[in-house]
Amino acid sequence: MAGKRLTLADVARAAGVSKMTASRALRDAGDVSRESVEKVQRAAREIGYIGNPIAMSLSSQRTNLVGVVVPSASNIVFAEVLAGITEALSDSGFQPVIGVTDYDLDREAETIRSMLSWRPAGLIVTGLDQPEAARRLLEHAGLPVVQIMDTDGTPTDGCVGIAQTDAGAAMGRALLEQGRRRIGYIGCDLAGDTRATKRWLGFEAALAEAGVPLAGTLVADRSSSIAAGRQLTAEFLSQHTNIDCIYYSNDDIAVGGLFHCLHAGIPVPEEILLTGFNGLDLVEALPVPIATTITPRHEIGFKAAELILAAAERRSTRVDTRIELPTRIEMAAGFH
Amino acid sequence: MAGKRLTLADVARAAGVSKMTASRALRDAGDVSRESVEKVQRAAREIGYIGNPIAMSLSSQRTNLVGVVVPSASNIVFAEVLAGITEALSDSGFQPVIGVTDYDLDREAETIRSMLSWRPAGLIVTGLDQPEAARRLLEHAGLPVVQIMDTDGTPTDGCVGIAQTDAGAAMGRALLEQGRRRIGYIGCDLAGDTRATKRWLGFEAALAEAGVPLAGTLVADRSSSIAAGRQLTAEFLSQHTNIDCIYYSNDDIAVGGLFHCLHAGIPVPEEILLTGFNGLDLVEALPVPIATTITPRHEIGFKAAELILAAAERRSTRVDTRIELPTRIEMAAGFH
């Protein structure tokens, strides 16, 4: 059991070549005879050699790591983004390393710093609006950085996301087109989520442009959840009358709102049209239709990882690419 | 910009001490005068030194990494387990490194192998029933391993979880106690999820013991989701009559079932009692009550990480601890 771990020297000895030849053979690093390659790879397999990425990284001054910083792991949206990243990275030899900030701005800089200390091949970070300290870290990182989810602003290096303000505005116009006029807004955790704030501002501006003021606003400093949506909706409707539409900061809260309406016997969407954001699977399965903006979560992750991969391949320290993905409004999402 | 990265030698020079003293001072490794510690830490801060964990790890032959292997990242259950792990690890100096297998048994061994190559301080792996190859890797890992979620079986080293078979049986008895007799079972993805299979077997055994056969069974080879639950329930109810209760392999599928019933106008829970597993927040917010078994997801992650930490602290290669956490049945979960 245990015993000392096998090293490259063991493989070299078993194959009857030098460490260098073994190293090259295992990496397909050219300039090795077919013969040697086979000998070495067979020897490695036979003795059960597993390379040591730590030593590899220290020696080569580069890692096969891609750092990913997201605000939440339990939010299905980021889980889907991560799935996209993982898919793009699979079979590339690169590994994602995930850091979670829990929407804590101080922890964000700390997390980024800690990722950078591993000198990853690239970094994927959520959002365009890091506080000063974090932004400085990204600027001086000296490696490819992709900021994701949002394209409203100036990225440090590259970005992949959607136009958040426009998305909010588009939904505002769409709701007006449906004839809704007594429109409320309910949001959670806006301090930590600048994307939601942008949508809200875009939404409000679109209504204002049509001369329709928001009929009411309820923003809670708590984290977004279905339960929060349910409670906030109950509170909101007890304070405002004749509301015919509510725009929520995301789908979770909107579904909570729907649960309140179902429980209270309020006809959805006839009396009140509920509107979320993201187009989660949950929403598509709802027994009653609500509106939402469908976002390409998986694709955002996939493309971001592709950009890092491409930069790593050409040994560049920059991505320098800006990708704005389209969104789509669905007025009656749900299974009906 | 960029330029060469600062190393320990730079700190030592700036502080006017040797590399060794600087190293010890930065790590609080004893045997350094208060004076030197301060000088070094100030120098490090001033020049903006960030340590290189790769070099540290290679030299010390140990890392601050804890490997975590889960079947799915987008499943909220594992996201909550990860949150527990992250919380236990925060401020410990250890970092989780996450690997996702997507319920693919081949990928599991590969993922474990890849985690092990980094020589983490410990490994947290989902489930007790790895296929042979993966199990061998764990046995020969030579580091603390904690298998999570399940305690029905023999762990390689330590485990933290719940008694899955018992949990299924307990729910079976509870439903009988409610007077339900025409009970169906609907499950998804049971090949990849041995825990769900154990619950099912326990459940069926409990019914059999009372002389009540399952009124029907529908198991789909697709991944678990709300949409799947909705479709499978529709299918199931079209095939079986007089069903008064359905046990689902988890909460997601049960919620899908509820959505079908709400849409079809079937009174829940009066006519049919729906039963999930986990006690997700989603379930607690539902407008109509369903039954579920509440599981300590967060705590499982937290305790597993604590075990790794404790083993690392005493420089042990084993955890050798088995923790079985209690579950609780709630017959009318939801907000009503």
Next chain:
DNA sequence: ATGAAAGCGCTAACAT
């Protein structure tokens, strides 16, 4: 095509 020497940035072990 192969190998020898040097070193990546740090810490363990052993001085002093």
Next chain:
DNA sequence: ATGTTAGCGCTTTCAT
């Protein structure tokens, strides 16, 4: 309490 000497396991560079 501080410093010196050797590596950790690999790759880079430079010979051959």
